[in-house]
Amino acid sequence: MMTLSHFSARLGALAAASALSATLVFVAPQAHAASNGSYYKIxxxxxxxxxxxxxxSVFVTCEGTNCRAPMASTAPKNMCVSIARKFGAVAAFTAGERVFTADEVAACNADNAKAIAKN
Incomplete structure (x- = not known):
């Protein structure tokens, strides 16, 4: 048999779990968004x-030779090629924790050169 004190304890635990869940729903995306401004480093x-x-679908901001952008819903190679098309040859490219190899960067620049040649 459940007494009033058991019911109150369970209700309190449910309320605490709900409050924690609501906090995570609102805080976690904000933390991600704050760090999301420089997912791509070029x-x-x-x-x-x-x-x-x-x-x-994201804004790429450059100062001198350094560019940054938040994460986009595209493959990193596609972002690399788009940046090479718009801003010129890419020397280094990082997408999150993934650092492109010299061959991958060369491929971005080569794909850009092919696109220019077609036009």
Missing amino acids: ELAQPTAAKPELLR
Whole structure:
């Protein structure tokens, strides 16, 4: 038989769990969004004076040879190629924890060169 004190304890535990869940629902995405501003880190071969540009649904911001962008819903290689098209040759590219190899960066620049040749 459940007494009033058992019921109160269970109700209190449920309320605490609900409050914790609600907090995580609102705080976790905010923390992710704060760190999301520099998911992509790019070093260009040449400095650029370009203004922030919308590429693949995110804004890419550059200062000199350093560019940054939040995570986009595209493959990192596609983002690399898009950046090479818009800002020039890429010297280094990082997507989150993944650092592109020299061959992968060369492929980004080569894909960009192919696209330019088609136009």
